[in-house]
Amino acid sequence: MALLTAGNISKAFGGLQATNNVSLEVETGERVSIIGPNGAGKTTLFNQISGYIRPDSGHIIFDGHDITALSAHDIVRRGIGRAFQRSNIFPRLTAFANIQVAVISQYKLTFNLWRPASQLTIVNERTTHILETIGLNDKQANRMAGQLALGDQKRLEIGLALALEPKLLLLDEPTAGMSAQETEGTVQLIKNITEQFDMSLLFTEHDMDVVFGISERIYVLNQGNVIAQGAPQDIADNPRVQQVYLGTTIEEE
Ligand SMILES: Nc1ncnc2c1ncn2[C@@H]1O[C@H](COP(=O)(O)OP(=O)(O)O)[C@@H](O)[C@H]1O
Ligand SMILES: [Mg+2]
Structure with a gap:
């Protein structure tokens, strides 16, 4: 059984479907990233997993327990740590x-x-x-x-x-605003700590070098939907991903 399983989680803000039936899994010790253009729903997904936002529907299972309705505080105590996009x-x-x-x-x-x-x-x-x-x-x-x-x-x-x-660490855009040197140092740190503590990692990131340098598996979100998931090379080669994300939107960021 996976350490983290999100099953069909959805969250709408008014008429906007920020996440739409998103399902994902993170295995023990696995490093997984979520990529996608600005506004794809990555942070909303993190907020649901860490208990800051209650999903409208779907369930989240962590370490064998249903944590969907738990408070953010209780979720931390269960072993999901989180470093914030804002400090x-x-x-x-x-x-x-x-x-x-x-x-x-x-x-x-x-x-x-x-x-x-x-x-x-x-x-x-x-x-x-x-x-x-x-x-x-x-x-x-x-x-x-x-x-x-x-x-x-x-x-x-x-x-x-x-x-x-934590058993699982969530990092939302860990290298945002960093110099190339700081980014390289952060990538090394993330790899070291996940290996040293056999800790699972779920992170979002816009820098593709960082994404491909750290991830063992990647989910691609677009407009709230998972449009692809797989090993880094499969994602890089996926025509739909290239069209929706890598090809077009990345230049705009
Ligand atoms: N608290 C909120 N109220 C209303 N709309 C929101 C809120 N949080 C996020 N959104 C909207 O949901 C969509 C997904 O946002 P977000 O999860 O922050 O995307 P990402 O992290 O992938 O850039 C965006 O269109 C954003 O404007
Ligand atoms: Mg975000």
Whole structure:
């Protein structure tokens, strides 16, 4: 059974069908992307999977449980982490403190009987480990998060999601606005963390080098409908995809 199964999920905004009977699966440890032109419904789909928007119809099964009606908070607790297209960090706290807050919120659930001093040691070790994993050094960790370079803020954003130890990570446009160098670093980071933690990944992305560099499977959305899905090479060779997406709309973005 797949880790995540979305079955025929639909969401309309007034007369606009943002997602239309979308079905998709992500296997344990698999890296899957959703591509499609602006307005295709990618973020709406993510919002439904992460519980920010309730689908009008359809169901979402995660790790053997029906999560369709759960709150965003409960979905995070079940193991779907998410880094936001708009930043979720506290800009006036240090990078270290940002991760520390997330680690504490995760540990509060399980470690509330421990003595405070040993709790703090564990929290700080875990925080340091996450900062190392996402590639922020001590100097960066002690800067205010809002003053970090965009690429480093995105690393921090991913670190916040990792602190909650997700089984599935959702990333919406992780390289938006980045330089080529920051993009390359982010691609490496995403590959490393998914492999290191055997974590599944579902992401959207407009940069085709990133899409083909990371994805093991790709879904193509257009006007709310899945028009193709398959291995990267099959998607690249698909005439309908080329016509609808790769050929025409990409130049307009
Ligand atoms: N909260 C909302 N209210 C009304 N329309 C929305 C809302 N969110 C998204 N839409 C519309 O739904 C469509 C899909 O949007 P979105 O999911 O953001 O696409 P993508 O992420 O693929 O660019 C767009 O036409 C968008 O304008
Ligand atoms: Mg979007």
